């Protein structure tokens with residue numbers, strides 16, 4: 001194993017409390033302490049460079065049915081955008097509905113080394129894992145989507161005890177090889193199948209009678225009881241609706257102090273004030289996040305331009321059908337699990353609503369005080385493609401740049417935003433937190449997102465530049481498991497990433513009930529449902545590794 | 555073909571890959587004389603398979619290494635190779651795309667024309683679809699549209715109507731035929747009611763239904779049967795349009811599917827409706843899904859010049875070599891390709907007549923395990939091997955050809 005020294009770089013490792021010029025050593029795939037007698041080491045001069053752990057995106061739609069519908073729907077999206085490389089790569093292309101090959105290459109080119117698909121439907125889990133297996137270089141994992149599934153809603157309607165729900169959640173995690181649990185518009189996707197068009201936190205489900213509040217509570221409790229490191233990942237009710245801030249605040253309170261991760265919170269921070277009945281609720285949401293230490297968030301920042309929105313929230317996406325640009329959208333009900341909606345969209349800075357959405361996302365970034373509870377995302381591709389992260393980082397780090405962009409917005413949106421008053425500029429250490437250290441901690445990735453001895457040698461080496469967009473767009477070098485995968489923006493190697501999962505124990509008695517449910521409700525055999533380890537490793541992930549993270553079941 | 559059982563651990567279940575429904579509720583039919591009764595399509599697929607099979611070059615049996623070298627040499631010489639057929643599993647498709655990329659080849663599925671009817675309709679105006687379980691659990695009104703779908707998907711109505719749906723009151727479910735032939739098989743207790751379209755052809759009948767459902771056409775101006783159907787459709791709580799695009803073998807079929815999709819979009823303004831486009835046979839959805847996730851585009855693709863390009867209308871008949879992949883039965887061999895030198899990776903019994911080089915491969919779900927995408931495009935099933943077989947998976951053979959190409963380069 002070669003010993004490597006990244007010499008004289010500015011090591012920014014917030015997890016280890018380090019921000020100093022130092023030498024960073026790694027051997028094989030692990031970071032090591034500086035050896036006493038460093039013989040035969042490869043030395044790479046990193047003077048003028050900033051060293052961070054590899055980036056971790058904890059919410060990016062990189063694989064699974066709805067993303068593939070989006071790709072198929074939009075051949076016009078797939079302009080040829082070259083991936084620079086010094087080795088033969090597979091041909092690929094794509095802008096917003098990024099194909100797997102392009103996603104892996106481009107994430108690595110930005111210094112990211114792990115990506116998590118947030119909305120894996122259990123019945124579509126095989127496809128999601130196959131797609132992630134075709135996403136080169138980056139490690140990956142997924143959250144199983146529950147909360148509108150008939151099995152859970154039946155359990156709740158029948159008054160099942162929490163222990164049974166815990167078993168069902170644990171079985172789902174194991175059977176679908178998931179890293180966490182996500183709930184999307186709790187119960188609402190199912191309610192939409194019964195033709196409900198809106199579903200608020202305390203509405204009773206038209207068939208099962210249960211409320212979103214109860215669904216949130218039992219799932220948050222199950223995740224906590226099972227010791228799954230990542231809190232329940234919540235896409236709250238009323239996505240995108242004016243005035244939804246009240247629902248979002250109530251959602252935070254509903255879990256009564258249990259860990260909760262609110263995703264793409266920008267889309268859930270809207271007031272209903274002003275001339276257009278649409279206003280920023282960022283200040284109220286940020287105030288609540290600052291106060292409630294059980295809550296973490298990612299933003300789901302929007303960027304102006306063309307993209308495609310793909311969400312499991314079929315109810316909300318159906319409301320958006322009329323906004324499709326180009327004018328075509330797809331809606332789906334899915335297999336006792338959930339649904340999806342795919343709506344191509346163009347965010348315009350001259351649109352009052354879009355301009356305010358942009359400002360609301362940035363207000364949230366700047367108003368939430370604890371960077372360890374906030375993660376940088378665009379909810380790729382819903383707010384914007386992930387390739388806009390370097391631009392977003394510059395917006396956070398550079399007030400003058402931000403003000404210049406703000407000046408181009410729809411004037412009424414400008415009048416309603418407090419963005420110009422927010423003087424905060426993110427430091428590089430804070431960027432390192434919201435793009436790697438915090439997501440690693442929120443996911444329970446003990447040896448990633450940090451640069452201490454023993455950590456995996458996933459390392460991004462950025463050339464320090466005043467223009468943070470240029471700095472983060474093209475790292476000088478990127479190492480994945482100690483292998484140099486990118487140099488000066490060009491791919492050097494394309495190893496297979498690992499799959500990350502959790503697997504809390506469950507009482508197998510639940511499987512008898514599931515088998516009966518499969519007979520009465522499903523159209524596939526229970527016997528063939530679970531994805532085995534060999535299938536996952538050899539077939540889905542092309543021989544890549546499988547990391548099972550420990551759960552501290554209570 | 556009779557199955558040879560060995561010491562191989564019996565798999566938990568059998569997934570039938572002979573049409574896109576991927577039934578996994580039947581026992582493994584190896585040697586079963588009653589298969590015709592269970593499903594004629596499965597029986598037909600099963601009957602097409604042969605046992606054993608050796609690699610051959612120019613009709614002479616050779617060892618696999620010789621056939622692989624010959625296949626690699628033919629690919630290396632070809633100026634405009636086409637990888638066609640594409641009946642197989644996800645791993646086969648992954649390997650086929652990698653090889654196409656490596657060779658600058660074109661790649662297309664044998665059932666492209668039917669697949670494109672649904673695809674163009676989707677790409678033109680979107681739509682609303684559902685999956686098999688939602689369809690079965692919820693539909694109170696099932697409208698089977700056009701042609702003879704149960705010829706291609708024999709167990710369709712069994713899968714849709716049995717067992718009783720949890721969300722529909724007993725006796726409230728109906729099946730109507732809109733320009734569709736009488737189903738060849740009906741589950742007990744299910745009646746199929748033809749709609750009287752007043753002599754309108756399918757295009758006009760669907761257009762009239764759209765007009766009626768969207769309130770643009772006065773019911774008094776439309777055939778009585780269609781006006782009545784439109785009223786029932788609007789009153790339905792969860793309705794289903796079912797069609798098999800492969801049956802729409804006429805000009806403008808994609809426009810008809812587009813009309814069906816827009817009919818669904820319109821109905822969803824007030825109630826819930828969804829489409830169940832039947833597809834997936836011969837691995838067409840599997841092949842298109844893998845192509846889309848890796849490159850962004852559905853098939854066909856062209857990797858000439860080190861880039862990926864997608865021209866859905868490209869003429870492929872200038873191919874000077876055809877690499878034909880047929881791990882599943884039922885793929886139509888293109889007429890124009892009769893004279894084109896062909897390398898066939900085919901299950902025993904499925905190699906096209908006159909193929910210059912033949913390499914036998916496993917059938918997914920029979921001789922080897924494989925992932926396949928079901929008709930609804932959502933459920934990907936793993937079809938386990940049913941017995942130990944010496945036949946290699948198509949993906950393995952493709953990888954060996956790629957290795958032989960590397961070695962020769």
Ligand code: SF4
Pocket residue numbers: 570571572573574575576577580593594595596707708709710
């Ligand atoms: S309907 Fe299709 S999948 Fe089902 S048994 Fe017949 S051929 Fe096989």
Ligand SMILES: [Zn+2]
Pocket residue numbers: 059061118264379382
């Ligand atoms: Zn999302």
